[in-house]
Amino acid sequence: xxxxxxxxxxxxxxxxxxxxxxxxxxxxxxxxxxxxxxxxxxxxxxxxxxxxxxxxxxxxxxxxxxxxxxxxxxxxxxxxxxxxxxxxxxxxxxxxxxxxxxxxxxxxxxxxxxxxxxxxxxxxxxxxxxxxxxxxxxxxxxxxxxxxxxxxxxxxxxxxxxxxxxxxxxxxxxxxxxxxxxxxxxxxxxxxxxxxxxxxxxxxxxxxxxxxxxxx
Numbered sequence: 001x002x003x004x005x006x007x008x009x010x011x012x013x014x015x016x017x018x019x020x021x022x023x024x025x026x027x028x029x030x031x032x033x034x035x036x037x038x039x040x041x042x043x044x045x046x047x048x049x050x051x052x053x054x055x056x057x058x059x060x061x062x063x064x065x066x067x068x069x070x071x072x073x074x075x076x077x078x079x080x081x082x083x084x085x086x087x088x089x090x091x092x093x094x095x096x097x098x099x100x101x102x103x104x105x106x107x108x109x110x111x112x113x114x115x116x117x118x119x120x121x122x123x124x125x126x127x128x129x130x131x132x133x134x135x136x137x138x139x140x141x142x143x144x145x146x147x148x149x150x151x152x153x154x155x156x157x158x159x160x161x162x163x164x165x166x167x168x169x170x171x172x173x174x175x176x177x178x179x180x181x182x183x184x185x186x187x188x189x190x191x192x193x194x195x196x197x198x199x200x201x202x203x204x205x206x207x208x209x210x211x212x213x214x215x216x
Contacts, residue, residue, distance in 0.1 A: 010046030016093040016212040017046045021102025039201035073105045110144040117211045118146040122181045125157030142168040147207040149200040151179025174203040
């Protein structure tokens with residue numbers, strides 16, 4: 001297994017395995033990912049989380065630092081996938097994804113690695129306030145079934161902005177009502193953060209079930 005400690009919820013005989021990477025500034029044990037993972041585990045999925053090298057260093061006591069270069073992040077993803085496939089995980093039952101940065105990096109390796117599906121929780125289509133700096137070129141030709149859960153108030157990509165993008169037909173978007181980048185709604189919305197996290201987890205569970213239903 002990977003030298004980086006993993007957080008594993010669920011057993012290897014679950015109907016599918018979903019690997020989630022954390023966002024740029026949140027650990028794999030953030031409240032966001034803890035809640036999502038718990039809901040998916042309760043729905044019968046195995047959820048695996050891991051830390052990118054820079055986050056592992058911070059978790060070990062190092063000072064706060066920015067994310068690793070993209071090449072390092074992608075190498076970390078490939079090591080995790082290699083470990084899982086080497087341990088016997090069926091690629092037809094393997095989904096990858098993550099929160100923000102973690103999901104974006106997963107979207108860059110999902111096609112080449114032949115995984116069953118991709119899950120992005122709050123995709124950073126562009127930096128906040130910089131809608132011209134798009135991060136979608138590879139999403140135009142994405143060949144992997146993909147679910148993107150996005151808050152309707154996400155400054156990294158709003159419904160109006162995303163509607164104008166020429167994205168692959170393999171991508172399904174689920175909008176989380178009144179959510180920002182971590183799906184938190186406003187107090188006056190009539191919704192709670194827990195409501196929105198449950199909605200996202202339910203969408204992921206349905207997506208995973210549909211993808212793996214026909215797998216042996």
